[in-house]
Amino acid sequence: MSAWKALSGELDPDVRTFAERLRLVIDRSGLGVAAVAERTGHERADWDAYANAARPVPRSAVVALSDVTGADLGPLTAHWEHADRAWKRLLRERAVPEAPEAGTGTGVRPPEPAPEDVPADRADPVLPAAPVDPAAPVDPAASADPLDPADRTMRIRPVPSAREREPSAVPAPHPGSAAGRAPESGPPAARTRRRASPLLYVAGILGAALVVIAAVLLVDLGGTGKAPAAAPPPPATTTPTPAPSLPEGVRCTGADCGGLDPEDMGCGGPLATTVARTRVGAALVEVRHSEVCAAAWARISGGAPGDEVSVQSGTAVRVAGVLADGDGGAYTAMIPVASGGAARACATLSGGEDGCTGG
Numbered sequence: 001m002s003a004w005k006a007l008s009g010e011l012d013p014d015v016r017t018f019a020e021r022l023r024l025v026i027d028r029s030g031l032g033v034a035a036v037a038e039r040t041g042h043e044r045a046d047w048d049a050y051a052n053a054a055r056p057v058p059r060s061a062v063v064a065l066s067d068v069t070g071a072d073l074g075p076l077t078a079h080w081e082h083a084d085r086a087w088k089r090l091l092r093e094r095a096v097p098e099a100p101e102a103g104t105g106t107g108v109r110p111p112e113p114a115p116e117d118v119p120a121d122r123a124d125p126v127l128p129a130a131p132v133d134p135a136a137p138v139d140p141a142a143s144a145d146p147l148d149p150a151d152r153t154m155r156i157r158p159v160p161s162a163r164e165r166e167p168s169a170v171p172a173p174h175p176g177s178a179a180g181r182a183p184e185s186g187p188p189a190a191r192t193r194r195r196a197s198p199l200l201y202v203a204g205i206l207g208a209a210l211v212v213i214a215a216v217l218l219v220d221l222g223g224t225g226k227a228p229a230a231a232p233p234p235p236a237t238t239t240p241t242p243a244p245s246l247p248e249g250v251r252c253t254g255a256d257c258g259g260l261d262p263e264d265m266g267c268g269g270p271l272a273t274t275v276a277r278t279r280v281g282a283a284l285v286e287v288r289h290s291e292v293c294a295a296a297w298a299r300i301s302g303g304a305p306g307d308e309v310s311v312q313s314g315t316a317v318r319v320a321g322v323l324a325d326g327d328g329g330a331y332t333a334m335i336p337v338a339s340g341g342a343a344r345a346c347a348t349l350s351g352g353e354d355g356c357t358g359g
Contacts, residue, residue, distance in 0.1 A: 004051065011053050012090065018083035019053035021076065022065070026051065029069035040064035056087040063315075074310045074346030075354045078319040247271070250292055257295040257334045259318070267293035267334065275340030280347040280355035285309060287357055288331070289340030298345035299331040306350030311335055313343040 004023050007016055026036055033051065037044040042061055049055035062080045066073040246253060249266035262268045267290040275296075276287040283303040289296040297318065298311035305324040310317055311332045318332040337343050346356035 007053055012083075012086040014079075014082040014086040015053050015090075018057070018079045019051060021079045022051050022057070025065060025069050025071045025076065029071070031069065036065065036068060039068045056084065056091075059084075072346060072354065072356055074312045074317065074344070074356055075308070075348040077312070077317045078308050078310045078346075078348060081317075081319055247292060252293060252295075254294045255336045257293050258316070258336050259333050262288070262290065262293070262295070262297050262331070262334050265293065265334070267295060273340070276344065276357040278345075278355055278357045281349050281351065281353045283307060283328075283347055283349065285345045285347040285355070285357060287311065287340060287343050287345045289337070289343070290334075293334070294336060294338065295334035296337045296340055296343035297332045297334045298343075299329070300347055301329045303328045303330065303347070304350055308348045310346050310348075311343055312346065313337050 007019060011019070026033065029036070031039075033047050034044050037047045040047075040061060041064065046055070046061070050057045050061065057080060059077075059080065062076055063073065065071065066076055247266075250271070251265045252260060252267070257265060257267065262272065268288070271292050272288045272290045274286045275289045278285050284301045286299045286301075287296055288299050296311060296313065298309045298320070300307060300309035300320075300322065303309070303322040305322055305326075307322040307330075308319060309321075309330055309332060310319040313335050316335040318335055320330045320332040322328060322330045335343065344356050344358045346354065348354040
């Protein structure tokens with residue numbers, strides 16, 4: 001027998017009951033906490049916390065403990081479900097949402113005021129024109145141009161035409177001078193041809209493009225002469241196979257019945273049979289199976305308030321308890337099974353006795 005620490009008096013009753021159950025299973029197995037931790041794959045500190053009700057126990061640890069010690073998984077899982085619900089309720093009560101304080105932590109800067117209109121006295125001043133020295137000589141070329149020197153440098157002057165460059169525009173020299181002979185004019189026609197050659201090049205490209213477009217349009221309008229392809233046949237529709245009809249009053253079958261009340265779903269009464277039974281103390285524990293609903297559940301009769309009954313198939317477990325104002329009977333919700341032999345019923349009495357069908 002291990003020397004366990006005393007459990008806190010402030011523990012939830014379901015958490016305390018499950019912790020005591022864990023200690024009892026470990027003591028009956030003859031294994032220490034260290035051996036249980038090594039064989040279940042969980043840390044020694046975790047099992048100390050589980051047995052002292054300091055931490056919620058995962059379901060995997062409960063299943064592993066049942067495999068290592070040979071304890072019945074049904075009653076152990078029933079106690080674990082009650083303790084797990086109590087732990088979740090306790091954690092929800094401890095959780096306190098943190099609400100941000102108003103006006104803090106927003107990280108938003110106050111909007112800056114809109115810029116005011118710039119007054120007239122702050123606008124860029126207009127620089128006065130530079131004074132002109134009357135004694136300075138006046139350049140005739142500069143006085144003839146109405147624009148200032150900066151404007152003259154940025155303006156694109158028109159290129160004089162060939163007619164404007166003819167000798168007639170040049171003032172006639174003195175008749176007796178050597179320059180009185182008529183100057184030889186350049187070949188303006190050649191320059192005109194060179195200027196017009198890019199235009200002809202562009203016009204040729206546009207003409208070729210128009211010919212190609214006209215050919216494409218004529219081919220499309222003429223058609224290919226082939227008959228249009230037939231439309232593909234519509235996909236074949238598969239008629240769903242109707243679900244098997246159920247007897248009147250039956251509202252579920254198979255997996256749809258998992259977790260539901262057998263009486264409410266119409267699976268009880270004449271449609272259910274007892275496939276296994278056993279006695280635990282003064283109580284009778286049965287496995288009830290409905291072939292139509294393909295589901296099973298557990299039932300206890302002659303029990304006392306605080307007694308629990310559970311049904312198990314694989315990892316599926318359903319638990320129910322005997323109420324204080326009842327007749328000593330109770331039944332669990334359904335679990336889907338292929339046959340009644342795949343399920344077994346277990347009971348844990350308030351006096352500490354437990355047992356299951358099938359051994």
